Structure formats: C-alpha cells, structure tokens
Amino acid sequence: MSIETLGNDEYRRVWDRFRTEFAFRPGTSRFEWPGIDEPAGSMTWSLTALDDDPGYLLLDRMAAVIQRGLASCAGELYALDWQHVSYRFPTSAKDWPLSPFPDGDYYAYLTPDFRLGTFGHPWEYTVCAFGDALVTAISAEVTEVLGEPVRRSA
Structure with missing residues (x-):
C-alpha cells in the first residue's frame, strides 16, 4: 500500500466521523479551544518551545518522536x-504526508478505528496525543522537547 489521497466520499466520511466522535469545533478564539473533546488519557503540549528553533531541530525531533510512536x-x-487534501497511508511509508505540527491548519493523524492519534491546533498552538499506547510511547520524549503538558485528560 502506498500513500493515497482520500477521495471525496471517503474524505467526507472520515471528517464527519471525526467531527462527531471528537466534537471537532474549529475556531480561532481561546473561548473555543481546545477544538476537540480530548479523549481520556490524552496529553496536550504547547508548541511555544518551537518558537526559538532557527534550525528546526526541535520541530524535527518532535515530529520524529511522534511518527515513531x-x-x-x-x-x-x-x-x-x-x-484540504487528506490521506490514508501505511506507517512504513518513507515520507509521511503532513506533520504533527499544525502549520496554519488543523492537522490530525488517526488510526482507521480512531483509537489513537494526534491533533494539532494551529491557533491554540498545541498538539494533543491520545490513545494509551501512543501516549505511553511518546510522552516522555515529547515532554523533553516541548516541556510539561498544558493538559492531561482524565
């Protein structure tokens, strides 16, 4: 399997399910954040540690940790x-589409069953990881890169 662009029907189906299951509510006001109902056990980090990263070393490390996880x-x-265009792809792909860093838009990585993934919020300037296995796999190293989480969902 290779990286595939989602067709219109699949795109709508996946985004409709995401909106429903995560109560996705886009908005630029802090009163509308965090943008999703963050699942139990999730952790959310501020991305402000990346602001003083002229060589993008921290950004690259954060992305690599999340992708490995x-x-x-x-x-x-x-x-x-x-x-925008969205994708379905194997995690064994050499080059992944998008980044966990929300570069001007909401970005999410999700398993097909929606049990784990990440959600990047461009205006809150955060990344949320959810799913016990993923949070366990990445939390220590992401915290090392970005600092202590700003939220942990019980």
Missing part, C-alpha cells in the same frame, strides 16, 4: 488536513 502502534493512518 505512531508507527510502533499502528500499521495504517489517516493524515487529515482540515479543508
């Missing part, structure tokens, strides 16, 4: 980019 927990993922 996702690959260790799942064989296939959706890479969702709100209101």
Whole structure:
C-alpha cells in the first residue's frame, strides 16, 4: 500500500466521523479551544518551545518522536488536513504526508478505528496525543522537547 489521497466520499466520511466522535469545533478564539473533546488519557503540549528553533531541530525531533510512536502502534493512518487534501497511508511509508505540527491548519493523524492519534491546533498552538499506547510511547520524549503538558485528560 502506498500513500493515497482520500477521495471525496471517503474524505467526507472520515471528517464527519471525526467531527462527531471528537466534537471537532474549529475556531480561532481561546473561548473555543481546545477544538476537540480530548479523549481520556490524552496529553496536550504547547508548541511555544518551537518558537526559538532557527534550525528546526526541535520541530524535527518532535515530529520524529511522534511518527515513531505512531508507527510502533499502528500499521495504517489517516493524515487529515482540515479543508484540504487528506490521506490514508501505511506507517512504513518513507515520507509521511503532513506533520504533527499544525502549520496554519488543523492537522490530525488517526488510526482507521480512531483509537489513537494526534491533533494539532494551529491557533491554540498545541498538539494533543491520545490513545494509551501512543501516549505511553511518546510522552516522555515529547515532554523533553516541548516541556510539561498544558493538559492531561482524565
């Protein structure tokens, strides 16, 4: 399997399910954040530690940690980019579409069963990881890169 662009029907189906299951509510106001109902056991980190990262070393490390964690927990993922092209791909792919860093839009990596993944919020400037296996796999190293989480869902 290679990286596949989601067709219109699958795109709508996946985004509709994401909106429903996570109560996705896009918004630029802090009163509308965090943008999803973060699942129990999730951890959310601020991305402000990346602001003083001229060579993108911290950003690259964060992305690598998250991608390694996702690959260790799942064989296939959706890479969702709100209101843009989204993808389905094997975690063994050499180059992944998108990044866990929300570069101007909401980005999410999700397993097909939605049990684990990440959600990047561009205006809150955060990344949330959810699913016990993923949180366990990445939390220590992401905390080392980004600092203590700003939220932990019980």
